[in-house]
Amino acid sequence: MLSAEGLIKRFNGIAAVDGLSLTVGRGEIFALLGPNGAGKTTTINCFLGFVAPDRGRATVGGVDVAMYPRETKRVLAYIPEQVNLYSHFSGLENLSYFSELAGARHREETLRGFLAEAELQKEAHDRRVTGYSKGMRQKVGIAIALAKDAKALLLDEPTSGLDPSASHEFSVLLRRFAMRGAAVLMATHDLFRAKDVAARVGIMRHGRLAHTFTAAELSDTDLEKLYLETMQA
Amino acid sequence: MIATIARKEFIEMLRDGRFRWAASIVLALLAIALLAGAYYQRELVAQQRAAQAPEQARWYAQEPKNPHAAAHYGLYAFKPRLAPAFLDPGSNPIRAWPSGWRRTSRMKCCIGLEKTRRWRSVSAN
Numbered sequence: 001m002l003s004a005e006g007l008i009k010r011f012n013g014i015a016a017v018d019g020l021s022l023t024v025g026r027g028e029i030f031a032l033l034g035p036n037g038a039g040k041t042t043t044i045n046c047f048l049g050f051v052a053p054d055r056g057r058a059t060v061g062g063v064d065v066a067m068y069p070r071e072t073k074r075v076l077a078y079i080p081e082q083v084n085l086y087s088h089f090s091g092l093e094n095l096s097y098f099s100e101l102a103g104a105r106h107r108e109e110t111l112r113g114f115l116a117e118a119e120l121q122k123e124a125h126d127r128r129v130t131g132y133s134k135g136m137r138q139k140v141g142i143a144i145a146l147a148k149d150a151k152a153l154l155l156d157e158p159t160s161g162l163d164p165s166a167s168h169e170f171s172v173l174l175r176r177f178a179m180r181g182a183a184v185l186m187a188t189h190d191l192f193r194a195k196d197v198a199a200r201v202g203i204m205r206h207g208r209l210a211h212t213f214t215a216a217e218l219s220d221t222d223l224e225k226l227y228l229e230t231m232q233a
Numbered sequence: 234m235i236a237t238i239a240r241k242e243f244i245e246m247l248r249d250g251r252f253r254w255a256a257s258i259v260l261a262l263l264a265i266a267l268l269a270g271a272y273y274q275r276e277l278v279a280q281q282r283a284a285q286a287p288e289q290a291r292w293y294a295q296e297p298k299n300p301h302a303a304a305h306y307g308l309y310a311f312k313p314r315l316a317p318a319f320l321d322p323g324s325n326p327i328r329a330w331p332s333g334w335r336r337t338s339r340m341k342c343c344i345g346l347e348k349t350r351r352w353r354s355v356s357a358n
Binding site: 088 | 237244
């Protein structure tokens with residue numbers, strides 16, 4: 001569903017992404033690990049069409065993002081580190097608004113169903129989002145992806161700043177989302193969460209994918225060791 | 234999509250506390266301006282009536298005159314100030330106000346066409 005082929009992106013001559021190739025299939029969760037500046041966010045931005053690659057191509061469902069950015073955006077959902085919602089609106093109103101922008105009009109009961117599926121507490125549906133925690137905002141983000149019926153979900157550091165319980169809850173939601181047949185690409189610093197939620201994990205360094213492995217291959221300790229060795233290499 | 238965005242922006246603006254405060258202040262200022270304008274209008278009309286009453290009384294109290302002599306006399310009158318004038322008094326509230334208004338009905342003769350034109354020209358200026 002998501003595919004990067006020899007992706008290269010330079011900023012002022014410095015390669016942020018340097019020949020990255022990866023694929024994320026339907027129903028699969030792929031976690032990208034790496035330090036700040038490794039190229040994780042640039043990779044996601046290439047899939048979103050926010051950044052045009054200098055070489056190589058990013059495709060969504062076989063469609064080249066650089067050539068058809070609007071078409072690919074229709075099937076993508078994106079959850080950044082901080083989900084920005086309109087503060088004067090409730091979670092339900094935000095969901096309704098973003099769904100309509102995505103071209104999907106739903107009845108109120110259906111929208112409430114998406115929020116419930118994203119496990120946002122019922123009493124928070126009609127409350128303004130100014131009082132929402134980060135985790136609650138993430139849930140609205142998931143609900144937006146559900147309402148849009150996104151075929152691929154891109155996440156950039158979604159669990160940073162979440163407490164362990166909220167982080168675990170978010171992992172469950174991601175797995176459930178992937179089980180609907182969506183491809184999930186998540187950039188994260190959280191080794192434990194990456195191994196917990198993802199089917200495959202990639203470690204990026206200097207814009208390259210240094211290692212790719214299935215989560216079952218390594219224990220938490222082995223993963224940490226490999227990550228540190230990669231960073232020190 | 235534009236309608237969706239416009240609706241969202243409108244609702245957001247209504248819910249914004251800053252907009253509510255600004256709108257309340259503007260409405261309060263408007264109400265004060267209307268009250269002050271109405272008070273000024275009432276005062277002005279009362280002053281005009283007070284100023285006009287003795288002149289009118291003098292006019293009605295005079296002896297009948299022959300039409301030739303009557304043509305040299307007149308009555309000062311204020312142009313009527315209509316209610317909407319307190320919102321917009323016009324380009325110049327002083328011009329042609331009050332005007333010399335020659336009145337001949339008491340003398341049982343008609344005002345001439347020429348005098349009517351003169352009054353109109355005075356009013357127009």
